[in-house]
Amino acid sequence: MKSRTCSAALTLSFGIIVTFNFSNVKIALAKEANLQEALKIQSRYEESLERVLNRLHRSVGQNRYGEQLNKSLELTVEGGMQYLAQRDLARAKQLLKEAIDLYRGNALAHLIYADVSALEGHRDVAGRSYLDFWSGAEQEADLLREILDPVDRQIVASHISGRLLLYGMELPDQKDSRDLPLLLNMSFEHPSFLHVIAAYGLPVFVAVGIPFFLYRRYFSFNPSPVVDRILYQIYFLLLVSYFLWISHSLWKVKPFFGTAEWEVLVVLLLGICGVFALQILRRVLEHEHERRDPNTIICPHCGKSVLRLATVCPFCNRNLGR
Incomplete structure (x- = not known):
């Protein structure tokens, strides 16, 4: 026991x-x-x-x-x-x-x-x-x-x-x-105007651009090659700017200057200015080339290049005055 x-x-x-x-x-x-x-x-x-x-x-x-x-x-x-x-x-x-x-x-x-x-x-x-x-x-x-x-x-x-x-x-x-x-104002904080453009405006333009170019290609009458070239270049800049915005907002890539919104919009605006500057330079060089061509003259009314043998401008239908 x-x-x-x-x-x-x-x-x-x-x-x-x-x-x-x-x-x-x-x-x-x-x-x-x-x-x-x-x-x-x-x-x-x-x-x-x-x-x-x-x-x-x-x-x-x-x-x-x-x-x-x-x-x-x-x-x-x-x-x-x-x-x-x-x-x-x-x-x-x-x-x-x-x-x-x-x-x-x-x-x-x-x-x-x-x-x-x-x-x-x-x-x-x-x-x-x-x-x-x-x-x-x-x-x-x-x-x-x-x-x-x-x-x-x-x-x-x-x-x-x-x-x-x-x-x-x-x-x-x-x-x-x-x-x-x-x-206090965080959840309902109004985004800045630049943020709205970068976050919402760019994807809208990129999405609308595809049907716009399809319509212009198949349903537009006599589209201008020059205008098409400018539009394609601007659309390419929109794509680049949008992917740059994605890299900042999703992948947290630090902007090189200012805020992400500023960097994206500055790249876009400088690119568009560059497109128009190149177009103006192209027109000036073409005009200079045509002016030096011995077989053509410049119409004094519309500024187009026409054959030297012509008496009426085929572009503005006005007398060349020779």
């Missing part, structure tokens, strides 16, 4: 130990999974922030803002790069503090300053700076819309919401985790 009791006690103890160890393993695995997820989220945020700083660097280089804001944004870019690339928190914090002192409404400087403070363990400072960014985002909505695309906006909003939730702080007038002031 005594041996049975001891055996049962040992079995129970062994079961408790195994269960306890199994629970510890599950907790450790859950912590590891949470850590990996947190690192993944942080990595996405830093990649997003780097894209934002690169866009801001290009905008600042164009001197599109006032002198004071432009200088503050330059310091923000430099401080952000010190934080992301060099991990020099002291230098980054100094530059961002200068940017904020120079222009208090610089929301992006508040955001990166909060990130640096969080890494240094200053949660109170970080929390206040996140709230400063949140509050200032509405005032600088136009600027932030330029440098934060919709994906970046979602990432930034989730990042700030998560940090403040971790610090036990509440967002002002928050409806959900994405209710960032700069997101």
Whole structure:
């Protein structure tokens, strides 16, 4: 009887130990999974922030803002790069503090300053700076819309919401985790005129061009070869511009200058100007060649080349006056 009791006690103890160890393993695995997820989220945020700083660097280089804001944004870019690339928190914090002192409404400087403070363990400072960014985002909505695309906006909003939730702080007038002031007009944001032309106008012209050329070829009476040549060249430029737009919007190819919309439309307009310039040059060279031909003369009325033996212009039916 005594041996049975001891055996049962040992079995129970062994079961408790195994269960306890199994629970510890599950907790450790859950912590590891949470850590990996947190690192993944942080990595996405830093990649997003780097894209934002690169866009801001290009905008600042164009001197599109006032002198004071432009200088503050330059310091923000430099401080952000010190934080992301060099991990020099002291230098980054100094530059961002200068940017904020120079222009208090610089929301992006508040955001990166909060990130640096969080890494240094200053949660109170970080929390206040996140709230400063949140509050200032509405005032600088136009600027932030330029440098934060919709994906970046979602990432930034989730990042700030998560940090403040971790610090036990509440967002002002928050409806959900994405209710960032700069997101207020995001879903219903009206696209720019250039974006409408590039995103919707180009595919419409490309699609309409095919039936247009078929109709012109088989149903048009006496089509002009010169006009056809110009139309074919312009349609080719539309195709090139549309594929350039696809490379920017779908494959995320960076534009060589300005925004993607500007690059696409500038290429299209310069190409069309080149088509007409080449046509004018062709006409001038042909006219000069005909003028030098000893067997032809130029009609003084319509400017067409006619045979020297003719007395009436076959193009305008007017007397050549000889």
